[in-house]
Each structure stands twice: as C-alpha cells, then as structure tokens.
Amino acid sequence: MQNGLKLLTMLILSFLCLCLAACIGSVAVPVSQVIKIVANRLLGLPLSENISALNATVVWNLRMARACLAFLAGAALAASGTVMQSVLRNPLASSYTMGVSSGASLGAAIIIISGFSLPILGRFTLPAAGLLAGLLTVFLAVSLAAKVDKGFSGNTIILTGMVFSLFVNALLTLIAYFFQSHTRNILLWQMGTFALKDWSYVYLLFPIVMIGLILLLYHSRELDLLTFGEEQAAVMGVETTKVKWRLLSVAAALTGSAVAFCGVIGFIDLIAPHVVRRWCGASHRWVVPVSALFGGCFMVLADMVARTIISPSELPVGAITALIGAPFFAYIYFKRRK
C-alpha cells in the first residue's frame, strides 16, 4: 500500500474511532445517530425526530468533546515522541525523558497546594502552570546541554534532561511529604484523565497541536537527516543547532500542553512512532502525520476502555495505555524482527 493511502486509511480510522467513542457509554447510542448528530453540529444538517435532545447532548457535549480531547492529546504525544526519538537518535527517548512531565507535575503541585488562581485564566490556571513549568524544565535541560557540549549531541541532551527530571521529581516528593493533605490531588492529577473536560479544552489544545504538526512537517527532511547524527546532517547542509532547538521546543510544547490538560499519560509517545515506522518506513514526511493519527486513535480507544470497563467508575487512562500498549507493542516489534 502506498504511504498516501495509508495516511488516508488512518484518517478514516480516526473518524471511526471518534464515532465509536461517542456511541459507547452508560447509554449506548447507535452509530447512525452519532453520525447524524455530528453532521448536525458541524454542518448544520437537521436532526432526525427519533434522536432525543438528551442523546444529542450526551453524544456531542460529553462524549465527542472528551474523545476529541483524547485524540488531540494522543496525537500531540505521538508526534512529540517521534521527534524526540529521531533528533536524539535514541529509540527510547521521549519528552518525558527531558523532564516535561516532572516539570509540569511540579507546576501543577505548586498551584494545588497554594490554591492560587489567576482571574484571567480561571480554571485554566492549573494547566497553564503545568505547561509553563514543563517547558521551563526542558528549556533549562537543553540550555545546560548546549553549554556543556558544543556539539549539542543527543546523549548530552538526554543526560541533562534526566538530571533535571530527577531533581524536579525530588522537589515534588518533598512537596508531597510536607503537604500530605494535597498528596491525593497531586497524584490524581498526575494519573491523567479526560473526565469532566468540555469543548473549551479542545478549542485550546487544537491550535497548539495543529501548529506543532505543521512545524514538524515543515522540518520533515531535517528530521530525516538528523537521524543519521548531527555531524552528517551538518555536512549535508542542515543548520543543526538551530533546527534541533526548534524541533525540541515544538516537541516539548506538544507534550507539555497534552500533559497540562490531561495529566501524565505515558507509553503512546514511545510506541506510536515505532509501530508506524514498521508500517510506513522511516521517512518523517509520513511518520509524523501517521504517528499523530495512530496516537490519537490509540488514546481514544484507551480512554473508552478506561471509562467503560468498571462503569460508572473510571480507571486511570495512563494505566490502560500501558496495559494495552505493552503487549501490542511487543507483538508488533518482535513479530517483524523474527
């Protein structure tokens, strides 16, 4: 199958996943009704009389908003993982290695214990603090790497990222120890969930993810060249330091916003690029968009399982991504190697 066709297949699958997520819940809604509700909200087509107003509200305002947010977060994490693995030339690298999640958790923890809220941001103070703290951690880690290693090598960046990540985690542990009454809230935030998230979250995350993906696609050839190492990319004409800074910033912003809005959800950024590279080859022109769509679908399905398997309670979605992801990844990866 040509890569263009694979991308189209993933687009169709993405739409189907979103519809499926909107069908399944405490009240099952048939797919045909979901499609009509989506058409009504997006295209203004009239609703059939057999669709109740309650079903339309549940499907659109609750389930579809939640599924779209999960899709965007999955897409952001997967695209960011692709970039981190390629730029740092390490198949296990991710934005989490660079300290995004620990930084974001520290930012969120400070807001949780202080109860501080900016009137202009309101309920978005918590995600904004998480995003800022996550980005600041990565910025400090990458700046230190650039200072200690003029060659700006991937290994140095990973090491400084891990140093910052561990340091920030230690601060987080101290906060959890000294403010035990808030520990449960901090832990719940870290676990990650899409519950109680409405369209306003989607409207905020959508432009960030789209701009991020566009920037990554623009640099797809530089990403290809960087996988062969900084020196080889440089001798073929890439301004490596400038391009690496740009790509790492975009990847950190993508992960940072996903974490800030939805909590720390692991594994997708690791597996999506690997699975997609097995399917589409290594060229980033295809790996970036297909990984994003794959990550989006995977997150929607994981969230669907998380909210339905012990309904009306919910499981942490991060646990589900790892529980489904680990054996799936092992199957895909080792089947090909064999």
Added chain:
Amino acid sequence: MLQLNHLNCGYDTEDVIRDVSLQIEAGKIVCLFGPNGCGKTTLLKAIAGLLPYRGTIRFAGVEVAKMKRRDLAANIALMSQVSDTYFDYSVYDTVLLGRYLYGSKGFFPHTSKADEEIVRQCLEEVDLWQVKDQPITELSGGQLQRVFLARTFVQEPRLILLDEPTNHLDLKYQLELIERLRTWCQRPGRAVIGVLHDLNLALQFADQAVLLQAGSVALDGEAKEVLQNPMVTEVFGIDIKSYMQKSLLKWQ
C-alpha cells in the same frame, strides 16, 4: 583550491591539530595518513566546518568558518566512518537525502527528475540499484559504506573528504572506489582528501600524501616521495618498506 594556514583546533580546550599549513590543488587525490590518534579525523572535520578553529581554512578563497551550512555542503562533502543506523530508511531514500541542499524547503519537498537521475546513476555505480528498496538496517557493513559513498557523490561537491573509505570494502570495491575517485577528480575544480591506512593503495592512486604526527604535518609532498621517506618508518615505528617487500615475496 584549499589552503590551511597555521591551523589549530581540537575538542574542548585541548588542541589536537597544531599549526598545520597545507595547500591542496584542484585535480589531486590527497592521502592523509599517520598513526592512530594523530588527528586525521579531526583535521577532516575542521575542513568540513564541524569544529571551531584558530588560523585559516580557505576554500576557493573563502574562509570556511564564514560560509553558510548550505554553501559549505555544496562545496565540501565529508564521508565519516560508518556510524550506527537506527531507523529503516530504504537505500534509495538514504542516498536521496544527499540532495537535501538542492531541494526546495517546505511541506512537500519536491524531488526533481535530475535528483532521481543522479541517485539512480550513483546507486548503479556502487552496485546497489538492485537493492534500492531494502532497509539500510539490513545491509552488511560494506554495503552500508557504499550507500554512504553514493550519498556523498549525489551531493555533487567540489571537494570530497573521506575518512577511511575502504575499511569495510572488499578488494574489488576498494579498487573500484579509487578508480571512480580518479575519474571524478578529472572534472575541473575537484579534489579528494582521503584518510587511508592501506599504503599500497595510497602509493598506487594518490598524487599527494600528507603524514601527520601528533597533530602536525611531518611530511607533505608527492605521494611516492613521501611514502618512501625514511621518516614514515620512524613515525610508525616499523620498517614499512621491508614489510611490504616481504609480503610481496610471499605472493611470489
């Protein structure tokens, strides 16, 4: 074509290359040789603009440190020693990356007919056209080296720097590579600098030889004269000429 004057460079604060001055004329194949750790790779990296330096490196009269990356890549290509490959790029896509500097920037970089033609030609010349769709992670060391050689040629530079280009190649491909470099050099305004450990090859094909010792130029001149200079024996610590002659006697 290439002029190095009082060049000093290295890593962090320590100089590996010390006060090197060299002149390379167009049309020449230059063999850079010397014992391990004498600074051969560092010198190539400095010429390719990968290391900060003191002194001057002028290519066609322009200081290398002042050239933009794309301009530098259009003039000087460096094939490093074969490195690890992590991702499954096809042989064709890997070689096509050598055309990066000629491509348009943007979301859907265009591959021109000229790009496709030069990639096909170079892959045929290194005998890899029949495996062009194979992932590079499944190739042998020698095949991978030929892929990177093809990528160096599709870059269409004026000066090619080769760091031990023959170390994974069998004898047939070693000779073919050297012949190809000789033909490539015949076009005006081109030159090759290669790190070679096989002094037989160097003696047969190089025009100029440069012996490095502890980061400085110990000998520089016509290949035959340099390679037969007694100082080579002194620098390497073995009598190279008599070793070669003994080997030859065994063949007879």
